[in-house]
Amino acid sequence: MTLERAMFYLMSLVALSSGIYIAASRNLVRSVFMFFVTLMAIAGLYVLCMADFVAITQVVIYVGGVLVLIIFAFMLSGRETLSGLQQLNNKFISIHKVPAFLLTILFFIVMVNVVVKGNVNGIPWTAKAVLSGNVIGAKDTTVNNIGINLMGNYLLPFEIISILLMMALVGAAHLSRKERGI
Amino acid sequence: MINLSDFLVVSAGLFCTGLFIILTKRNAIQVLIGIELMLNAANLNLVAFSRYDKIDNGGQMFTLFSITLAAATTAVALAIILNVYKRYKTIDPDKIDSLKD
Numbered sequence: 001m002t003l004e005r006a007m008f009y010l011m012s013l014v015a016l017s018s019g020i021y022i023a024a025s026r027n028l029v030r031s032v033f034m035f036f037v038t039l040m041a042i043a044g045l046y047v048l049c050m051a052d053f054v055a056i057t058q059v060v061i062y063v064g065g066v067l068v069l070i071i072f073a074f075m076l077s078g079r080e081t082l083s084g085l086q087q088l089n090n091k092f093i094s095i096h097k098v099p100a101f102l103l104t105i106l107f108f109i110v111m112v113n114v115v116v117k118g119n120v121n122g123i124p125w126t127a128k129a130v131l132s133g134n135v136i137g138a139k140d141t142t143v144n145n146i147g148i149n150l151m152g153n154y155l156l157p158f159e160i161i162s163i164l165l166m167m168a169l170v171g172a173a174h175l176s177r178k179e180r181g182i
Numbered sequence: 183m184i185n186l187s188d189f190l191v192v193s194a195g196l197f198c199t200g201l202f203i204i205l206t207k208r209n210a211i212q213v214l215i216g217i218e219l220m221l222n223a224a225n226l227n228l229v230a231f232s233r234y235d236k237i238d239n240g241g242q243m244f245t246l247f248s249i250t251l252a253a254a255t256t257a258v259a260l261a262i263i264l265n266v267y268k269r270y271k272t273i274d275p276d277k278i279d280s281l282k283d
Contacts, residue, residue: 004183004184005184008184008188012188012192012195015192015196016192016195016196016199019195019196019199019200019203019219020199022199022203022212022215022216022219023199023202023203023206028209028211028212031212031215032211032215035215035218035219038196038219038222039222042196042222042225042226045189045192045226045229046226046229048184049189049226049229049230049232049233050233051229051232051233051241051242051245053242054225054229054242054245054246054249057246057249058225058249061249061250061253062218062222062249062252062253065253066218066252066253066256069256069257069260070211070214070215070256070260072260073211073260073263073264074211076264097206099205100202100205100206101202103201103205104198104199104201104202104205105198107197107198107201108194108195108198111194111197111198112191112194115187115190115191115194116187120185120186120187120190121185121186121187123186125234126186126231126234129234129235129236130234133236134234134235134236134237135233135234135236136232136233136236140236142239142242145236145237145239146239146242146243146246149238149239149243150243150246153238153243154243157243157244157247158247161247161250161251164251164254165250165251165253165254168254168255168257168258169254169257171258171261172257172258172260172261173261175258175261175262175265176260176261176264176265
């Protein structure tokens with residue numbers, strides 16, 4: 001077993017187990033911090049896919065932005081809801097979680113079945129990419145190419161996404177303002 | 183070199199975990215965490231396939247776009263959750279069942 005494969009198993013184990021911990025825990029603060037661990041492990045998986053720039057972006061935006069925002073909102077949303085929510089149901093497997101559990105397991109079986117039946121490792125276009133050298137190797141830098149593509153092929157989606165982000169942030173600021181007179 | 187199917191199985195597991203969180207949690211913030219987990223699983227698929235696309239970098243580009251979209255989604259959703267909390271004094275999605283009046 002090479003080091004790469006060992007790191008892959010370690011990262012996926014950390015990601016999946018912390019995800020299951022989020023699903024099992026009732027404590028909101030703990031689940032938010034375990035989500036931090038999940039995001040870091042997913043960033044590690046991105047690195048193993050040779051996508052280092054995406055991994056760094058994941059760490060900066062998710063961990064630095066989204067997670068801080070979630071913690072901020074949970075601090076603003078009051079103590080009494082949190083204490084009321086924690087004593088709702090104390091069992092991981094309770095009777096009204098059985099349908100969700102069944103649905104999740106069946107969905108997982110369907111997706112794994114798709115991966116197995118679809119013969120993902122032998123898709124023609126990936127074989128063609130391997131033959132023509134269109135594969136990102138371990139020593140290639142991807143950042144230069146991403147920058148060129150971002151200002152070239154994908155300029156229109158880039159501009160649209162920036163306008164959309166600005167609209168969403170203005171809308172969020174508008175939604176969370178103090179209402180006067182009510 | 184790790185096979186493509188390994189990444190796809192891990193991402194299916196993450197997606198199903200997110201689905202379970204969305205279906206069972208009784209707290210809007212935790213439901214939001216489940217949605218983010220599902221988005222991350224989809225991103226993992228995109229990045230895994232993007233390895234075979236060195237010239238165009240399609241998968242990595244759209245992963246970057248979808249990370250941006252997830253940030254925008256979170257900002258708007260948290261603003262909505264705070265407003266809901268101000269109006270209903272709870273953020274349990276099951277209990278928020280009335281329209282404006």
